[in-house]
Amino acid sequence: xxxxxxxxxxxxxxxxxxxxxxxxxxxxxxxxxxxxxxxxxxxxxxxxxxxxxxxxxxxxxxxxxxxxxxxxxxxxxxxxxxxxxxxxxxxxxxxxxxxxxxxxxxxxxxxxxxxxxxxxxxxxxxxxxxxxxxxxxxxxxxxxxxxxxxxxxxxxxxxxxxxxxxxxxxxxxxxxxxxxxxxxxxxxxxxxxxxxxxxxxxxxxxxxxxxxxxxxxxxxxxxxxxxxxxxxxxxxxxxxxxxxxxxxxxxxxxxxxxxxxxxxxxxxxxxxxxxxx
Ligand code: FE2
Numbered sequence: 609x610x611x612x613x614x615x616x617x618x619x620x621x622x623x624x625x626x627x628x629x630x631x632x633x634x635x636x637x638x639x640x641x642x643x644x645x646x647x648x649x650x651x652x653x654x655x656x657x658x659x660x661x662x663x664x665x666x667x668x669x670x671x672x673x674x675x676x677x678x679x680x681x682x683x684x685x686x687x688x689x690x691x692x693x694x695x696x697x698x699x700x701x702x703x704x705x706x707x708x709x710x711x712x713x714x715x716x717x718x719x720x721x722x723x724x725x726x727x728x729x730x731x732x733x734x735x736x737x738x739x740x741x742x743x744x745x746x747x748x749x750x751x752x753x754x755x756x757x758x759x760x761x762x763x764x765x766x767x768x769x770x771x772x773x774x775x776x777x778x779x780x781x782x783x784x785x786x787x788x789x790x791x792x793x794x795x796x797x798x799x800x801x802x803x804x805x806x807x808x809x810x811x812x813x814x815x816x817x818x819x820x821x822x823x824x825x826x827x828x829x830x831x832x833x834x835x836x837x838x839x840x841x842x843x844x845x846x847x848x849x850x851x852x853x854x855x856x857x858x859x860x861x862x863x864x865x866x867x868x869x870x871x872x873x874x875x876x877x878x879x880x881x882x883x884x885x
Pocket of ligand 1 (some may be wrong): 756843
């Protein structure tokens with residue numbers, strides 16, 4: 609459970625860095641499990657290349673991943689001919705999006721009773737909605753531009769909160785997250801939703817998010833750190849041009865009483881309803 613001072617800081621800043629939350633051995637196990645999932649992934653079973661004629665297939669692969677476990681490549685993992693230019697373990701951008709329900713290693717980590725307690729402190733009747741391993745591989749780990757998680761995981765009212773775990777040290781050098789202190793009070797700028805067979809962004813507020821890095825602070829996180837993120841907090845991370853990977857696990861929860869729109873990108877089959885901790 610968070611102290612009063614931690615809770616106050618989270619509400620003031622829109623984020624909170626809790627060092628030493630996860631056992632380093634547990635972090636190692638999750639990294640190892642991530643590479644097992646990547647090793648088992650056969651890239652030839654799916655078109656994930658970024659050429660124009662395959663964009664539709666790529667969308668379907670993403671849009672169908674809400675209740676599965678799928679691997680997504682880094683944009684820079686391929687050469688001009690569309691062939692993998694790096695070993696597979698260093699080619700994956702993320703694994704998602706239902707590890708918390710489907711994977712025997714990630715599921716128990718995700719249902720840590722301490723996270724249930726923290727969610728209650730935040731006033732949430734928490735349902736676990738989305739999980740991702742974000743690998744940020746050395747050399748080619750891509751930038752994630754400034755965004756608010758509620759853009760992608762929308763509820764009415766906005767209730768999404770993020771639990772982000774550093775499974776390896778995250779530093780400025782290897783692409784740690786940056787957050788805009790107090791930026792969660794700016795309101796939601798955009799909403800990402802399904803439209804027909806594709807996706808669109810709805811602009812909810814014409815004033816853009818502040819452009820990084822001005823005003824943003826680096827959320828450096830030694831292995832085992834939990835970074836809590838308000839769903840409205842603007843955050844981003846730089847490309848990883850270093851020689852060290854930056855593997856992280858991210859888990860998002862929403863309040864079970866809030867309305868979850870049908871046109872959110874993330875859908876679950878009726879056989880897999882959202883569950884709490
Ligand atoms: Fe995010």
